[in-house]
Amino acid sequence: MRKHYRIEIAPNNQQIVFCPSSILKGEAINKIAFGSKSTEVHFFPHPDKSDRIVLSKAIQEALSLPDLAVPMHVFLDKQTLHIGPLIGIFTAGFTPFPAQPMGERTQLFTKLLSVKNSGALPFVFGEQHIDWEQGLINGFFYHKNTWQTFDVPFPNVIYDRLPNRKSERNPKLIKVKEKLQKDYLIPWYNPGFFNKLDVYERLQQDGLAANFLPETIPFTSFSLIETMLAKYGHVYIKPKNGSLGLGVHQIIYDKHTGEYFCRYQDEDFVNRLRKFSSLEKLFPNVFATQRLDKMLVQQGIHLLRHEKRPVDFRVHTNKDEEGKWQVTAIAAKIAGLGSVTTHKRSGGDIKTLEEIFLGEENALYTEKLSHAALLLSEALEHNIEGIIGEIGFDLGIDRNGDVWLFEANSKPGRSIFNHPDLEEFDLLTRKLTLAFAIFITEQSILHPEELFK
Structure with missing residues (x-):
């Protein structure tokens, strides 16, 4: 556990810093830095052996340091004491x-x-x-x-x-x-939004991660959908760069009647289920205003159900103060009646796993989801450019107990934390967001070759 030090401002103009002798350790330090600013100063150990760092008003102004009485970390490198991070x-x-x-x-x-x-x-x-x-x-x-x-x-x-x-x-x-x-x-972390197809193609190259991927293909033709419907019974058509469940359509083929059903939410956010005799009739009616070349087709999964409604899971992972991945939150998302997604806007409900699974079943699914999320976090980190510090996964579990990845979000929404029993996990994700920033700062100061390699 890294130690925090209280920063105090003394009302004088001397270029002197008093700090605990445990920081100085006999080192020849001659500069103090805050963010991108630094200034030359003289260091002296605290006469009262306290855990305070005392700066003069002149040093505070030279560093553009707000006097907010916030305890901060210190990092010592190349005769410079860095306080922060900012x-x-x-x-x-x-x-x-x-x-x-x-x-x-x-x-x-x-x-x-x-x-x-x-x-x-x-x-x-x-x-x-x-x-x-x-x-x-x-x-x-x-x-x-x-x-x-x-x-x-x-x-x-x-x-x-x-x-x-x-x-x-x-x-x-x-x-x-x-x-x-x-x-x-x-250093800049969580640098961009993930592209669904890009994530899928990169994870396919990772042997272990590939096991969690439903078949996902860019839309090219009706015959592609016919082939996947014959194989899986239902498919999802979704935008390559969509979010919040917008634009997601489920197409179901009834092999007994030869009819096609399409479940989706219309522009007025009303859940719709429509029936057609062929795909050629379905598409002009349902996708009249959408560009199919910006869509992908994904294998349908027969998900676990709660009270006859499909369930998927949001799993948050964060990097901690040691730069290691942790599972920080898991919530079940239950689809609204007639909804193609589990989003709250479509009538979905958020539940804790304890609310829908009992005893050993709860422990089993928690372990499966956690294992998958950590493995996928590592795989994404190795296969996507930039520094990633948090991911929100949408995972499903099928009737056989297998875990599937539907989506990975680099800037995950936080609606699950509106559930009163998930508030502590909301706080944990925020704590680790800042803890990881501290870790990156330390790396950039002490081991920049590791961070920027």
């Missing part, structure tokens, strides 16, 4: 309203920045808050139950929380990301 959370969609600076996403960031005793200083910013000439960012900090802004240096690490694929494709934001990564060598 964690930048990069996003878009800011508003002019002080109480809701990130609009409807403000609550998400409020909860993340409210994690106690993390030993880090996180803030939220967008491209418009960067002053490239001064090397400063006018960042949003959540302190004493209110949002405040401070000018701070460029951070030690950046956590990508862009809200959607549209913002991710914005040329201005792409340029900012590249500049901070390449020119300033700032």
Whole structure:
């Protein structure tokens, strides 16, 4: 467990830092750094042997260090004492309203920045808050139950929380990301949204991960769907870059009557089930406004059911303070009546595994889902570019007890944490998000060759 140190500001202009002798260890330290800023100082051990680091007002100003009385970590390298880390959370969609600076996403960031005793200083910013000439960012900090802004240096690490694929494709934001990564060598984690087909193709190359993959193919023709329907009885057609279950269609073939059924949610969010005599009639009616070349076809799985409704599972994994994967939350998602997905918007329900499975069955499914999620996390990390710190998996279990991967999300939604029994896991995911940022900071300072290899 890394130790935190309280930072105090003394009202003088001396270039002197008092800190515990346990930090100094007789080393010849002559600089102190916070984020991208540093200044030369003289170090002296604390006369009272306390665990405080005391800086002068002049040093505080030179470092652009907000006086927020937040305990922080220290990292010692090349005669420099780094305090922090300063964690930048990069996003878009800011508003002019002080109480809701990130609009409807403000609550998400409020909860993340409210994690106690993390030993880090996180803030939220967008491209418009960067002053490239001064090397400063006018960042949003959540302190004493209110949002405040401070000018701070460029951070030690950046956590990508862009809200959607549209913002991710914005040329201005792409340029900012590249500049901070390449020119300033700032580690950037969870760097982009996953593409379903890309994830599938990369995981197929991994022997163990491939066992969890349902057959998934880009849409090319009706004959492809006929072949898969003959093989599996039903298939899913979904957008390659979709999210929140939008645009997902289930096609079912009744071999006794020769009829085709399509289950989906229409533009008014009404669950629909329609019957057709052929695929040639189904497609012009159901997919009239959709580009089929942007769709993929996925094997249908006969899922476990609860009260006659299909169940799938959201499993969150996070990297911890040692850079190792942990399963941080598991929830069951039960499909709404007549719904093609388990999303709440379609009438779905969130349950804990204890609510739907008893005793040994609960333990068995928890173990199977955890094992699959950890194995898939490792496989994705090895097969996808960038630093990944969290993943939200949508997994299914079929009637034979086999686990299947439906989707992996690099920026997982957090709706499962509205369940009162999952609140502690919500907190755990937030704690580990910051803990992993601390780990990355330590790596970038002490072992950059490992991080950037």
